[in-house]
Amino acid sequence: MTPDDTDLAILRLVARDxxxxxxxxxxxxxxxxxxxxxxxxxxxxxxxxxxRRVVVDPAALGFTVTVFLGIRLAAKGRLDLDAFERAAxxxxxxxxxxxxxxxxxxxxRVVARDIADFERILRRRVMTLPGVGQxxxxxxxxxxxxxxxxx
Amino acid sequence: xxxxxxxxxxxxLLADPDAPAETLAERAGVTASTLARRxxxxxxxxxxxxxxARIDWRALGFEVEVSLRFTLDxxxxxxxxxxxxxxxGVPEVTEIQSFLGSVDFRLSVIARDxxxxxxxxxxxxxxxxxxxxxxxxxxxSTIKDSGxxxx
Numbered sequence: 001m002t003p004d005d006t007d008l009a010i011l012r013l014v015a016r017d018x019x020x021x022x023x024x025x026x027x028x029x030x031x032x033x034x035x036x037x038x039x040x041x042x043x044x045x046x047x048x049x050x051x052r053r054v055v056v057d058p059a060a061l062g063f064t065v066t067v068f069l070g071i072r073l074a075a076k077g078r079l080d081l082d083a084f085e086r087a088a089x090x091x092x093x094x095x096x097x098x099x100x101x102x103x104x105x106x107x108x109r110v111v112a113r114d115i116a117d118f119e120r121i122l123r124r125r126v127m128t129l130p131g132v133g134q135x136x137x138x139x140x141x142x143x144x145x146x147x148x149x150x151x
Numbered sequence: 152x153x154x155x156x157x158x159x160x161x162x163x164l165l166a167d168p169d170a171p172a173e174t175l176a177e178r179a180g181v182t183a184s185t186l187a188r189r190x191x192x193x194x195x196x197x198x199x200x201x202x203x204a205r206i207d208w209r210a211l212g213f214e215v216e217v218s219l220r221f222t223l224d225x226x227x228x229x230x231x232x233x234x235x236x237x238x239x240g241v242p243e244v245t246e247i248q249s250f251l252g253s254v255d256f257r258l259s260v261i262a263r264d265x266x267x268x269x270x271x272x273x274x275x276x277x278x279x280x281x282x283x284x285x286x287x288x289x290x291x292s293t294i295k296d297s298g299x300x301x302x
Contacts, residue, residue: 003211014204050207052168054298060198061153061161063300068250068257070288085294092301100218100288107218107288111300138250138257148208148245148261 001046006031010039011048012150018052058111065112066140069126070104074133081105083130091125104136153198156181158302160189161198165299168202208245213261215268216290221256223281230281231255241275 003011009029013020020028026036043049058066073080081099088097088108096109110126112118126135153161156179163170163178170178176186193199208216223230231249238247238258246259260276262268276285 001210011204011206015206016201016203018202018204047207047210050205050210053203053205054164054168054199055201055203056161056165056199056298056300057197058300060196061158061300061302068248089295092299094295095297095299096293097295098218098293099291101291102288103286104288136253138252138254141249141251143246143248145203145246146239146244148206149213149242150206 001042001048003043003048007039007043007048008150010036010043012147014040014049015147015150062113063111064114065118066143067110067112067118068138068140069106069108069110070136070138071106071108071126071129071132072103072134073105073131075131076105080131084132087129091121093121093125104134153193156185157189157193157198160186161193161300162302164190165302166297168298208261212263214264215262217260217262217268218288218290219258219260219276220254220286220288221258221279221282222253222284223255224283225255227281233280234282237279241271241279243271243275 006029010025013025013028022037022040023033025031025040026033029036031039040049058064073084084106085097085099088094088106093110093112094108095111096107098107099105100107108126110118110121112121122135122137126132160175160179160181163175172186173183176183179186181189190199221234223234234256235247235249238244238256241260243260243262244258245261246257248257249255250257260271262271
């Protein structure tokens with residue numbers, strides 16, 4: 001769909017707070033409550049608002065380490081990719097698995113309680129994934145999500 | 152600090168953030184009022200930072216997503232700040248992470264198509280300051296993208 005300026009203003013609001021009511025959104029963008037509700041419904045039905053994301057402070061929940069991994073597979077047949085993907089998504093500490101083109105075949109995002117915990121996950125879970133070749137790890141220091149092209 | 156009930160609520164909430172409150176209460180084995188009270192406290196203590204709407208950029212016509220990794224020239228002490236400020240000014244950037252290791256920054260960048268990507272790359276990415284080295288991973292598919300934590 002092609003959103004107009006009012007849709008973009010609504011998206012900017014809900015991208016920060018998905019809990020806003022249609023009345024609150026309407027007040028912020030100059031629409032009545034029913035008009036805001038209809039627009040929200042349309043944005044959901046078009047799949048633009050795809051759902052919710054709960055943002056937590058992982059350190060406050062005991063996960064002080066986030067690591068991004070770049071992985072190259074040793075062999076790259078269709079069956080190799082399937083086997084790797086099935087095993088990678090099953091690791092509870094792995095939050096993101098993406099198939100990419102470039103220096104690596106896959107990007108993974110891994111959470112761990114501390115560096116020792118990460119070493120355990122890397123050795124026991126990641127290095128034993130089927131077909132895994134070269135692995136590069138980068139420990140995340142900070143992260144921010146940007147509004148993107150909503151403006 | 153959280154107790155076993157908090158962790159159970161968080162585990163179910165993060166695994167399925169779109170579930171209605173009554174479903175979440177049932178899964179976590181608590182009453183609706185306990186759930187509301189616990190969630191309010193998790194928000195107050197900062198363990199839950201926000202609940203955001205997930206925007207599907209593809210539904211808005213952004214078909215291309217690239218993960219760009221940068222190594223900066225660290226001889227200039229202002230390199231990190233200058234790079235970060237410039238990256239924040241690029242509307243197509245949706246995520247910024249900084250790292251400890253060979254990679255200093257990673258950006259998620261979206262574009263409508265390859266022609267648009269080429270334009271963003273030339274005008275906004277190649278002009279980012281203090282870059283010593285960079286590489287690009289083009290997203291093929293996302294197999295897993297979850298905020299779940301192994302609580």
